Amino acid sequence: MSQPATDYTIDELICVCIARQIEDGELVVQGIATPLVLAGYMLARLTHAPHIAFASAIGQTFCRDWGPLSIAHVEALWLGKALGRFDFAQAVCELLPTYQPKEFFRPAQMDARGNTGNIVFGDYHKPRLRLPGCGGIADVTVYEEHVCFYVPRHSRVTFVEQVDLVSGLGVGAGPPEHPAPGPTYLISDLGQFDFAPGRMHLTSVHPGVTVERIQAKTGFRLEIAPDLQETPPPTAEEVRLLREVIDPLGIRDLERLSGARRRAKLHEIIEREQDARTVNIKRQ
Amino acid sequence: MSQPATDYTIDELICVCIARQIEDGELVVQGIATPLVLAGYMLARLTHAPHIAFASAIGQTFCRDWGPLSIAHVEALWLGKALGRFDFAQAVCELLPTYQPKEFFRPAQMDARGNTGNIVFGDYHKPRLRLPGCGGIADVTVYEEHVCFYVPRHSRVTFVEQVDLVSGLGVGAGPPEHPAPGPTYLISDLGQFDFAPGRMHLTSVHPGVTVERIQAKTGFRLEIAPDLQETPPPTAEEVRLLREVIDPLGIRDLERLSGARRRAKLHEIIEREQDARTVNIKRQ
C-alpha cells in the first residue's frame, strides 16, 4: 500500500475521511455546493469502491462514472456522464425514500444529538443571519439511516447547546412511534465522531489536535470514546489523486474559506479553469 | 368538398362521427383495444385537425404524428413516433388530471345518466360475465369534462335501467359538492346522442334508422331532441382515407364482431398484415 503522506492539508484529510466512509456498491448523493464531499466520493471511486453509484442535487441523474471537480462545467459531469435521468420530484418523492442513499450534509448549527439548523441563526423572524435554507434535510432526516455530517470549520458557531431553528432531526427526534435514526458519522477539521451513545461522540482526533481543543470549540459536553484513536493520515497516493486527478483546480479548498478570502480563491480557480479550457481547445 | 359516399359501412360511419368530434389542437387519448376510436382520430388528423396530439394507453407517449392501424406493430406507432415518453403513473397521477384530454370509452353497461359498468354483468361476487375491468374510468370520470362514449352494438345489453356495478360516473353522480360532469357525447351504430338534459338524448339518427328502433334497443326512456337530425353520411374522401390510408387491414371492423366471427376476421387480418410485411421486406 501507499506510504502515509508527509504533506497534506486539512481539506484533504476531510476528503480522505469521507472516502473511507464509502462502501463499494453504495449509492452516494451530493448536495449543493459540497466539493469536499464530491472529492471524497471520487476518491472512494478511484481507490476501494469502484462500483459506487452517484447522484447529485445538480443534474438529478444516476451515474457510475466520475470526473474531476469543476466550477463552470459541473453539469457536464452529471449530465454528460448520466446513465439515467430523473426529475427532482421523482428524486424527492420516490428515489430518496426508496434507495436511502448515503449523503453528507453540512450543518450550519448542530446540537449534541445531531439536530441541525440550516435556515437561520437567531430568531426566525428577525434572524442574525439568514441562511440559504435546509433543502431536503427536514425531509430525509426523518427516515434516512445513512446520514453523515461534515463540518469544515469546527467551532462553537456550529456546535451549540440548542439549535435556533431545527430543520434536521437528530438521534431519536421526531414522534415517539417513529424516532429519527439520526446521523451516524461526523467529520470536522478536528476529529471524527459517531453518535453511538445517542450524542456526538469523539472517536478519533486528527494528528496534532487535542481533545481539550475539540471540547473547547464545541458548545456542549462531548462524549469521548474510551478507545480514542488518532485519525490515520492520508496516504501519499490519496493526496496525489486529490491534487492531480480529482481536483487539480483546488475547488475543495473553498469550503474552509469565507468572505474576501473565498472570493480571491474563486478568482484564481475560475481563471485557471478558463486557461485550462483554452489550452484544451487549442490542443484540439 | 368531397361528395357523400354512396358505399360505406356502419363502422366507417362511427369512425367519421368520432372524427367530427375532434377539434384542431386538442389532445386525444386512446384506450386499450379501441380501433374505431383510433381510426376516427387519424381521420380527424388527416382532414380538419392537423394539429391534434395523441396519447395512448399503449406506449404512454405524446405524439403529433400518425400511422396506419396495426395488430402486430401497434407499439411502432406509439413508441416509434413518440415526441415524449412518460410512464403510466405519471399519466394517471399528473397528465390526465392536468390536461383533461378527450377520450372515447366503450361502456359495457350504461344507464340513462351515463353511469357505466365495465367490471361485471350481474352480481360482483357471482358474475354472469366477468369483464376485463374498468381501467381508469372510475378515476377520470370523477373530474374529466371531455368524456365521450361509443357503443358499436346498440342494444339492451348495454343500455340498461340500472348498471349492475357502477365503475364510471354519469352526469351529476358523485358527492354533491363535486358532481361529476358526465359524458358529453355518445355515438352508437344507430345514432348520435348528447347528455344536455342530464340524460341520454338522441340528437341524430343514422340514415335508415328509426327512432322507434333505437328506443326499442334501449333499456330506458330516451330523450329525443326536438330538432332531431339525420346523421350526415361520410364523404367519399373520408371513406377512401379509412380504407386505403388509415386502416387498409380493416381492423376497425373487429369491434362489431364477437366470438368465432371475430376470430375468423382476426385470422384474415393477421395473415394480411404478415403478407404486407413480407412484401415490404422484399421491397427493401
Place this chain on the structure above:
Amino acid sequence: MDKTQLLDKQTTLTAAAQLVRPGDTLALGGMTLYRRPVAFVRELIRRGTGDLTLLAFTAGYESDLLVGAGLVRQVRTCYFGLEIFGLAPMYSQRAERGEIEIVEETEASIAFGLRATLAGVGFMPGQGWIGTDLLRIRPDVKLVADPYSGRRYVAFPAIKPDVAVIHAPLASRVGDAVLHGNLAVDCQLAMAADTVIITAERVVEKLDEPLDIIGLAVDAVVEVPHGAAPTSCWPDYPLDGAEILRYVEACASGEFDAYLDDFLTSVGPRARPTMFAVKNHEPTGNRLHN
C-alpha cells in the same frame, strides 16, 4: 473477493424463478400483450409455484396462463384481457366460477398505491372512485379528508409486491435496464418490490442507452432472447398475433390444458448458460441464500 463478481447479478431462469415463493405477491411488468415476462412465467409454471397474488397494471396472455394453471389465488389489476383478441378466457372462467379472489384495482389505485410505497407513506389521496361502486367492492379502501378544504378523497393504500419480474430489451449485468417505452408502472414495481428479477433480450457489460431501471435494487438478471414472445418486445420483435389467436381458440374449444402442455414443453427461448454461480451473488436483502 472480486468486486466485479460480487456485483454481477446474472443468473439462470431456473435460479431466478426460485426467488418466487408460494404465497408471494408477484408483480409482472409490461402491458397486456407487450413486453410481458412470458419465459419467466413458463419457468414458474414448470416449478408449480402457487398460491400467488398476481399484481399487474394490466394483465394479459402471460397472466391468463398463470391463472389457468391454477397458480393464482388472488388477482390485482385494473384490466385483465387480451385487447382486440377479447376476454382473457381462463381469468373470466375462474372469476365466474368464484375460483379466484379479485382485489379490484384501477389505474389510480395502482399508480398511487405504488407511489405511496415509494414515498414511505401508507396512502396517497386521489380524486377517483367516489360515487362509483368501487368503494363497496373494496371495503378495505378508506377515505381521507383534505385538512385544508374538508373535501374527501380516496386514500389509495400503499401497494408492495414481494417479487417483481420485468422483461427488458437490454440490461447490464449489475441490473440496470432499458425498457424503450410502454413503461406501464415497471419502474415503480422495480423500486417497490422486495425482490426484483430482470429478464432481458440481451445482457451487456455496460449500457449505451439511458436506463429506466436502476440496478441497485435488482437481485437477478437473466438473458432470455425472445423472452417476451408471443407478446412484443419493441423494437426487437412485434406481437405474434397468430399465437395469441391460437391460445384464444384453444381455450374456446376447452383445450387450455393441451395448450399449456404444449407451452411448457416447447423448447422455446432458453437462458444463456450462467457465467457466474448463484452462490457468488450477495446483493443486500435478497433471497438467494434463504
Place this chain on the structure above:
Amino acid sequence: MDKTQLLDKQTTLTAAAQLVRPGDTLALGGMTLYRRPVAFVRELIRRGTGDLTLLAFTAGYESDLLVGAGLVRQVRTCYFGLEIFGLAPMYSQRAERGEIEIVEETEASIAFGLRATLAGVGFMPGQGWIGTDLLRIRPDVKLVADPYSGRRYVAFPAIKPDVAVIHAPLASRVGDAVLHGNLAVDCQLAMAADTVIITAERVVEKLDEPLDIIGLAVDAVVEVPHGAAPTSCWPDYPLDGAEILRYVEACASGEFDAYLDDFLTSVGPRARPTMFAVKNHEPTGNRLHN
C-alpha cells in the same frame, strides 16, 4: 384563420413579460445557477412588475436580482443561495431586515405540493418535517392521519403558480421543449402554472429530440440565445463564474444598484424579432388578451 398560425406561440420577450402581473406567484425554472431564465428576469425588472411571490425549487442569481430590485414581496423556496459563491446577498439582506415575507419550503413540500396540484387534490402526504421546527414556522401546514395505520404525516398543501418561466436549450413554435436534464421541477411547474412561458436558445419548427415539456399548456415561446447567461445552459454554454463573482463582489461593496443598472442596460442577448403578431395568438385561457 390559418391553424398553423393559431398554434404558433412564438412571440417577443416584451410581449411575454406582459403576461406576468403585479401580485402574481411567479415560478422560475432551472436550479440555482443552471438554466435560469435570466433574460426574462431582465425584461421583468425593466418593466418593474412587482409585489411578486417568487416560487423556485432553488433560487439563485436571477432570483437575487429580482429580490434586490424590490419586486418580490414573498419568497417560496427550499434553498436561496449562490452555491460555492456563497449566500445570495440581497436575499439575505432583505430577509435579515424583515423586508420580505418567506414561506419556508423544503424539497418535499415543493415536490409534493406540485404533485398535489397536478393530481387535482389539495395535499399530498409525506414523511418529512415532523419533529423539526418547520411546522412552527409554517402554521398553515397541517397534519393528516393515515386512515390505515393512524400514523401522522404532513399534508403538504397544493402549490399552484400563476406564471411559470422556463429556459430551454430547444423549443418548438408550439411550445414543446427539450431541457437536457437538471430538470429540477420544471416539468411540474410547466403543467401546474396557469400561464407558461418558454424562453429558448433555439426555436424550431419541429423537435428532433425527446421533449420534456409538452406544448399544450404553453402560452408563449421566445427565442433568446444566451438567455440563461451567466448561468449555464448545458450543453450550449457553461456557468460564467466570473460574472457571478462580479455580482457577489459588487454586493459585498454595497454596489448592487450599480450592478443592476449595468445588468439592465447591457445590450445583452435579445429576442429575435417575432414572426407572428401577438394578437394572432389564441391559446386557451392565457392572458394575452386581458
